[in-house]
Amino acid sequence: MxxxxxxxxxxxxxxxxxxxxxxxxxxxxxxxxxxxxxxxxxxxxxxxxxxxxxxxxxxxxxxxxxxxxxxxxxxxxxxxxxxxxxxxxxxxxxxxxxxxxxxxxxxxxxxxxxxxxxxxxxxxxxxxLKLFQTKQERNQAEISMKRAFHELSVHQEELSAQNIELRRVHSELEISKSRYFDLYDLAPLGYLTVGELGQILETNLTAATLLGLTRPELLKMNLTDFVLPADQDIFYLHRKNLFESRIPQSFSLYLIKKDSEKIKATLSTCLSLDESGRTAYRVIISL
Structure with a gap:
């Protein structure tokens, strides 16, 4: 498939x-x-x-x-x-x-x-390609937002008359935001943001489900907790290569779910930043 x-x-x-x-x-x-x-x-x-x-x-x-x-x-x-x-x-x-x-x-x-x-x-x-798509969507959202703010400043005296329209625009933006998070959470691939020391900072619903946990349970755990002991060296080698070369990595290993079931997975990683601007990396999990 x-x-x-x-x-x-x-x-x-x-x-x-x-x-x-x-x-x-x-x-x-x-x-x-x-x-x-x-x-x-x-x-x-x-x-x-x-x-x-x-x-x-x-x-x-x-x-x-x-x-x-x-x-x-x-x-x-x-x-x-x-x-x-x-x-x-x-x-x-x-x-x-x-x-x-x-x-x-x-x-x-x-x-x-x-x-x-x-x-x-x-x-x-x-x-x-995914990064470019995200950038384009973000730019389009920023353009739409700047246009909305400009219209507000130009027609401030008509604020009362435009209130219904502004609420509609705000509602559409909220719907778009909700759709984005739905796509992220319900994507068929697991997505994680992992700190430099291995702690899981962000996760979508798919990744949590793959590992047999709820999303709150998965956050703040260490990604290595889910790597089969025999595959730990594979994981550490590719993480070392990622931080030293700054080149995206992709590799296969076994992960251990909460119920101890082993699953064969492919991990694709690239460097990123967390919400505080500290070095982190993104992980895509596919079976």
């Missing part, structure tokens, strides 16, 4: 920028096996031209950094973002901090080292 993520990402169109022909052929084939539509170009100039095409409709750019002669990947990314707001996931063999930091200042959708494997690449692409 296909997971929610597989269905959600099916048919997403990727602009793949890679100058090495053999690598491009192999990676394109693997991406297509994950139901992505892949358009490959071999230079930064061609990438920019592809984005300028009004009919391109790309959902994400997978960008190498070293592209031979001409425009490199970071420059191409900057030019693309001047044209269109689109998630750019850098995919390179470089691991130098200065290179990674430079890409973070251009696009905040991730940096993945080549040869990480199609499973990790697929997870990174899905995270980037």
């Amino acid at each position: 296909k997971s929610y993520s597989d269905l959600d990402q099916k048919g997403k169109k990727i602009l793949y920028v890679e100058d090495e022909a053999l690598i491009a052929i192999l990676e394109s084939k693997q991406l297509k096996s994950k139901n992505y539509v892949v358009h490959h170009v071999s230079s930064g100039e061609d990438a920019v031209a592809s984005i300028m095409d009004d009919h391109s409709n790309f959902d994400l750019v997978l960008m190498d950094i070293d592209l031979g002669e001409g425009m490199d990947g970071t420059k191409a990314a900057e030019e693309i973002l001047r044209i269109k707001d689109i998630p750019i996931l850098f995919y390179s063999s470089h691991t130098e901090p200065e290179v990674v930091n430079k890409t973070e200042s251009i696009s905040g959708y991730g940096y993945l080292v080549k040869n990480s494997g199609i499973f990790v690449l697929d997870a990174a692409i899905k995270m980037a």
Whole structure:
């Protein structure tokens, strides 16, 4: 049975920028096996031209950094973002901090080292697309809210007459907010926000149900409490790699439910911040 993520990402169109022909052929084939539509170009100039095409409709750019002669990947990314707001996931063999930091200042959708494997690449692409979708929804909500406040300031003298309309707008915003939380809670995947020391800070209803607990019971517990002892090393290794490389991780292990039942799960993780601005990480649990 296909997971929610597989269905959600099916048919997403990727602009793949890679100058090495053999690598491009192999990676394109693997991406297509994950139901992505892949358009490959071999230079930064061609990438920019592809984005300028009004009919391109790309959902994400997978960008190498070293592209031979001409425009490199970071420059191409900057030019693309001047044209269109689109998630750019850098995919390179470089691991130098200065290179990674430079890409973070251009696009905040991730940096993945080549040869990480199609499973990790697929997870990174899905995270980037989800992050972009969330950003777009937030921006749209902010635009709507700013528009509402502007109208209030301009027509302050008509406040009484507009009171019914304002209540309607407020009600719609509350409904939208409620729908967002419903989607988060009822999503078929478990979502967690975990503190740097492993404490669970946020959870959706699905994650709590998967682990056999209520959401209040799950909060403030440690994620490692649910990892099978034999798989603890796997968990700690990927958590260490996540914090050191700042690259999203994806791995499989066994979790232990409250009733001691073991379940095979795939965990996809990426760095984030908690409500106080402290370092944390997001965890997606899928079976």
